[in-house]
Amino acid sequence: MAAAGPERPRLWQEAAALAGAVRGALGPRGGRALLLRPTGEALATRDGRRLLEALSAEPPAARVMAARACSHRAATGDGAKSFVLLLAAVLGGLRAAGGGAGLRRALRAFEAQVLERAAARGLRRHLLPEPLPEALLEALLEPYLAGRLGPGERRCLARLCAEMCRRCAPAAAARPQVLRLLGRRFAELHAAVPGLPLASSRLLPGVVLRRDFAVYCPADGQLRALLVTEPLRPALTAPGVEFVVDSEGQYQASLRWITDRTEALMKRLQSNNVKLLLSSVKQEEVVIYYAKLYGVSVVECLSAEEMALIREITGVSPYTPFGDNMDREIAETAVVTFCQPLLLVSKRCVHIGLSSVCAFQPHCLILCGPVDAVNEQHAAAVQEAFTMLQQLFKTIHQREGWKAEGESQRKALDVCTWHSSATQKQLVIEDACNSNQVSECQLKALSDETERKVLDPDKSDLLVHNQKNHSTPVLVACNTDRVTACECLDIDKGPEKTCCHTYPFKQEENCAGIAQDDANCLIQAGSVLPVGGYFEILLHYYIQDYAKECQQSEVIIVSNIVADALLSIPKALYQTAERNGFTKFYLETINLLQKNQPLPVNDEGLESVYCKYQLVISVLHCVTELLSIDLVIGIRRPLQKIEDHDSEDDS
Template sequence: MPHVERLHLRHVLQTVCALEEVVLRVFGPEGGQVLFTRDTGQAVLSRSGTQILTALRLEHPLARMVVECVWKHCRKTGDGSKTFILLLASLLRLIVTAAYKERNVEHTSNSREAAEARRLADSLLTFGLEELDDVIAAGVVPYGCSLSWMDITADTNISAHTNTNTHHIQKLLASFFLTRVGCSHCDLISRLTRELLSHWRVKDSPPSLTLHFIEDNFPALHTAVSGFPVTSSRLIEGQIIHRDFATPCPPSDQQPVKAVVLAGYLQPNVLSEGFVLELGGGEKKERSSVQYGSWAETSLQCVFAHLKRLGVSVLLSAVKQSDAALSLAAQAQMRVVECVGKDELSLFAQLSGATPVSDRRLIHPENVATLTFCRPILLGDHRYVHVAFHEPEERLAVKPYSLILCGPGEGQTEQYSRAFRDAVHMLLVTWEPVSDRTSHSQQSTSLPEHPPTEPPPSPPKCVLEPGCVIPAGGTFEFLVHRALLQRDSRASHTDVGVRLLADALLRVPQLLYPHNPRLFLQTQTQVASSVRNHLHPSGLLACTPKDEASPEQTRGKSDGHCHKRADAAPPASALDPGLESVSCKSRLVLSVLQCLSRLLQFDLVLRTRTLTHTRPRCHSNTSQEDREEETDD
């Protein structure tokens, strides 16, 4: 008979607090790294909260559910796994305390406390869905900076000191990579990110187009190379095809190079091309086989003769070709690359403008790609094919570049690749405007009764404008805490749930500097002073609230609502926490409220004797790859 376990609020809190203890080891600027030991014996160091949490061997279903919520949130925003757990634990701790405040802590009954906790969690979720965006728009956005997409793709050779907004974008990326790859390499990886975005930016297009393209094609756009220092990471022009030549690659001075993408086989197909192989035995069967071989060879020779007339010298094939086809290709001095991945072929077709061909008999000039070169390249222990495209900017308005990410070991290289892709997704969320649900829902989809007299429906009001960032280090939490308390003071009655959320948010900046409480107090005082004086919360740059800037402050204002104060002190780089995305932080709070409401809906745990998924060990815990290939939510 299955074992039934009744869930108490204390048990739920203990489960989340156990995850909190794990996350605290790697949180904040003073956080360390976790050592993973895989089943193969390979040791990997990681600061990624998602990788650490998904690597744990979790038996309790609530713990697995929380980790699943964290993973889903990070898939949506690219970041926030550690803060997610800390905020959830802090909020749950306050809710449990509030639910038990008028009851005996040792009381065996749990129904009343659980009902009160559910009520508070549900009210917070309703608040998050209906009012949180407005609170953040009023209490946070006016004190942030709206970065321009042109700044993020500006020339990276320009010094950051000559372009304030470019410096801010570098800080945004460096702050993100600081928690993922450490302080030693965050500047290098953030610079490579900006360079890649600059090369792939499509002119006169929204940022979402470029970011979506890089995210979707990232496996084909980057190459992981193990056994080299991170400082060897770089960008190279063109595309890297992660296969080697299947035929000898003689040196060629041919300029330009003609290539064809093959989706099928060069070997003739008996059924599709009409050759009849007679049935029989003995001499008759042998004669038919000889006839087929002669016909197939003649057919292949005709194909290669046609390719030579088109000037083709490179064949990129999605499948493995026959030995006869490779032999004839070598005789014709054609280079063949077999078993090229679907993603790489798709990217090659987009960049070259050539249409892949599935039938060898239908190769036309429009199927031929023009390349500047096609040559082997040695990266680490592997030899790949390196191609560059002939005059792509006139047609695509981009500069195709590939990213080479190096690391001392395979595990570190994988972490850098994962962090790079998450950073691109974070930027995508940052530049994604969040529309006001109320104004959007009130718009009618039907035509007005009197079109000549009725004005057209207004577009949805943008609550969180694209590209809004705020200084990291607890600024967002301090501002939201203040905005929630002001909202509660203006309300006709006290909202206990909102008060608990405001108190829980302060727990995050407190944990950033566990051994230096003075930094917490300094940041809190600085934010409060900046809000009173309508200044940027960092105290270093004056980003005044909209519609409140004085004429003196408005003069010299640069694009992005940011400019240097004449009396501002030089930035203290050692204590500079960087910048973080307001949109990502807003989604983080809402995701925590959704997870909290779901977490408190369960009363019983039914344990059955079924095989559960096991994961590799992580230093007395576990390790596994991030589930990058799973479908999105």
Template sequence: MLPGDHLRLKDVLQTVSVLESVVRRCFGPEGGQVLFTRDTGQAMLSRSGTRILTALRLEHPVARMAVECVLRHSTLTGDGSKTFVLLLASLLRIIHSKACMEPDASQSDAATASRLARELLAFGTEELGDVISVGVVPYGDCLSLEEPSQLAAHRNNLCVPKLLASFYRSRLGHAHCGFMSDLTYDLLTRWNCKNGQPTLSFRFVNDNFPALHSTVAGFPISCSRLIEGQVIHRDFAASCPPADHQPAKAVVFTGHLQPKLLRAGEVLELGGGTQEKEKTSIVQLQTWSERCLDCVVANLQRLGVSVLLSAVKQSAAVLALAAQAGMFIVECVSEDELFLFAQLSGARPVSDCWALEAGDVATLAFCRPIVLGAHRYVHVGFRDSEERASIKPCSLVICGLGEGQTDQSAGAFQDAVRMLLAAWEPIDSPVITSVRRASLHTDRPTHEAPVLESGRVIPAGGTFEFLLNHALLRRGRHCSAPAHANMGNPAVSQLLANAVLSVPRQVYSQRPQRFLWAQTGLVTFIQNRSHPVSLVHKGDDGTILVQGQGDGEGPLREGKRGTRCYRETRVSSKDFMLNSGLESVSCKYQLLLAVLQCASCLLQVDAVLHTHTPLHTQSRRPAAISWEASEDEVED
């Protein structure tokens, strides 16, 4: 494309379709892995959509713009990068077909496509939340936020583990999804904050994840585990303490241990100009410096300090004096690890060694070396305190056969925490009016329509898309009726209804007949029930049971030509789509809004101008949240 060339709708669709062909091969629980080779000969094997998209060499500006939108969304929700591309390609394909069929020949395809994209975005921001609230939410379950201290109780109803398992199934495969789900759940349970929302704990783990985990290559992933305390990814500078559980006192220095600086106006006499006097002055200066360092070390001994954590490299004189005093120094500790240590120990990092006080010294349960793989690190344990009585600080050790596999597992672990955080955080959805309620669900009283709220989950395997497709088509039919002519453009909801089916089509791409069975069965089940169903669960004999409201229990059965609802028939769980774990409704909702916004941005571009100005990016460390932070501070 030449500089200043007009950007056609067909060009945008072709560019996004190329990205779709890449992620399609690794999409879903049955998807494979993508192998990348670099110019250096290094190979990378991954199923992560974010990792795959960032590894591509993208020259087309539209492709880079689309990938940027994907990465921005996945950074917030931790999931949905591959689904984002599939939905975006399907939506653009449908818009392109609709624009080509436009009867108004005076209007160009690009103008029609841009108009449809704006209408879809307006529908998504104003009415999509209402459609999901009425057409999808009643068929799911909720992760309660009333008792954060009872987070472990969710393990009994399998909501949280199944939500994690379905996430890991698409990222790491069937072999490790259960193990990683349990490991993630155990970590979050130990970091559960007392008298606080789970979102506070999830955000703390997410923001401090680089300092909370260690990767070890050369071991199977099943060797991953949780260990007590914190692992500082540095070794002792000189000698190291024995590997015991003896209490220790530590202090954090952010600068060098140096002699006391001269005050303004003070002068240190160095003598005359002869060579002998200069040598004498240098010896005096060295003696003065050593005495000052001796005073610093003596002050540390008086406070009982045995471990020094330093953000910088100390001088050889400091190391020698510390070794003589029986102190152990850990140099060049990262900022993230020092921050986490200060949060957990209560110690205040000190920059001036002469201003050290007793309140700046942290009392540790132990400080010892630990060997993880081929590296030796520093392992510290913290004493219990009243402020975090329910918290059991621990570190995560992620193992893998290769370096790439460990990095992939670590990325999936952090994305799982982000996904839970996005699933639990409140959603600002539009207010449901009585007119919309009546038009969306006419067979129920308007006051019973639920409101889209946080913590809602839905069975995976295309259930969300099937339910949303059914609700959108119903809305389109109601809007087309003369009595509801003022409800908006019904074609917009029908376009979105057709686009969302691209996800379950890809899920069942290996067995297309299953797609028709699943869609027909779910729609038939909805039409034959006057009340919404709660979460589908698994029976003792491996069958799928559907718990209804007021109608008792009834299973779902697959027929040869379609799926129908029966009262006394049981079916094996492996034959039904709803035995695929759980998905977050709020994450799906945010994904649709992000896709609609991305499509609107892409279709508003008229021309592409190539420049040689380098892009300037600015990275900023995420703000960490203290355990004592209030709800208002967290929201700010």
């Protein structure tokens, strides 16, 4: 079955339905949704990603919207609910304007001609780009967690997150690198303890390995640890070589040889002050026996992730079994400051202190909660908070094109000739018979789309589903003109590397020089604003201001649509506040801008401007992608493979 591409009213209805499902959970005053998992377990949450996953939206365009929101959330650690709200507002504005392909092309021109100017010449004058004092870490973390957790939970976790940042990165210059490690390895850097209140959570130095000792031999002072990924029991022969035993005597002699070699290895470890074996495999009984005899503690069956974390901290490679070379030096050992058992309620763990060779100083978060589901929710919030903090150290650079007015006008004309009509983007969708549907009260506007079901249009995106066995493949046949964020903006991947995929910036090893160049910078590293809607109102104000300089009517229309759509986020934030709360807040802020006065500093905290600006860019690209879909094809059954057989008639 084939159908025309998603009509603009239909896109708006689906986006509005998704926005209605998440609007009530936005901001610190938002409510919680009670999610029932297939196992029967209930979870109260305000997390946007979880809400979108639970909806299991069925129409193709709705699932693309939810997937893009979750992709943005995975990249920046924030903004899934705001993404959906802003997307619905932009699509609604385009629907009301009744525009066609001209407005679609004007979206790209708007980004180059208006949005970047509004950020660089207007928004930037209100930002706070100075490095944040240590005390302001909590000012960023608490409002971030307020959109996911309750008041008591967010204060406790914000304090723990800030403390973990400070302890793991005592030097402020090392914080970007450490935050990347915390976000990537947080699963190995925390231990969940159910049955205790959150207030019992604490931060411990070192690393907690969630398994017990196979052998524990107490040792005082500094000692050395050996990493192994293979059995230490010597083999009688090389792999692939047959070993024949003719008699019982030969067999017993072979066992004695193995025993002697194992004992000799343990003696060598003892003489090298190696008192700890960290093994990713289970060792033989003879190894355990002699380890205990010579005072070597053994921890077995460590996961690949735990071994990778230890290697990253210590810089040590695993030890290779000696073979026939008994005299080979044991060169690479990790320095361990302490090694002791740790009892977490009823589970025995290993607590070790590792001497770090990198900027990261290892600490482990013991995260307590009443049940496992709450612990899982808290751990996800903390890990994403570290992802959000990484964005604080990134810089967005403006286009080279509009530094000189003449060059700007030429490139603006080039941008306005951007077309996607040369090729047709098609979504080919295969039906999923048992996929979960959104309830009528949540997505009433989607009820007429049940004959079309979306599958994964981009395997790199996080699609919305809550049962793995219901996912089916999506085929996307397109030659698209989609523009990614990295193509439109020069975005730093970190403080030591600059992304220059599209525009001819000079590569620099030290990004400090680039970040200090005001002529190139849209958003400086460390830029923050007071939380609570100031970013949206500022950008709304300056977009309307700079749109007046544009000579193209379609770009002006798009500018007004985006400017008005930005206000949908603070409107949702203040919907549960006092009567006319948004109107009062909006008028007070606009009055300050018109009088050129500084914004007031509130007690609610700060937010990263990088994340907010990236949200706007991601939504604009999602709108462009949705509007460029020309055809949706629903497939009732899998396509049959057609084999090409050679024929005698072929010449």
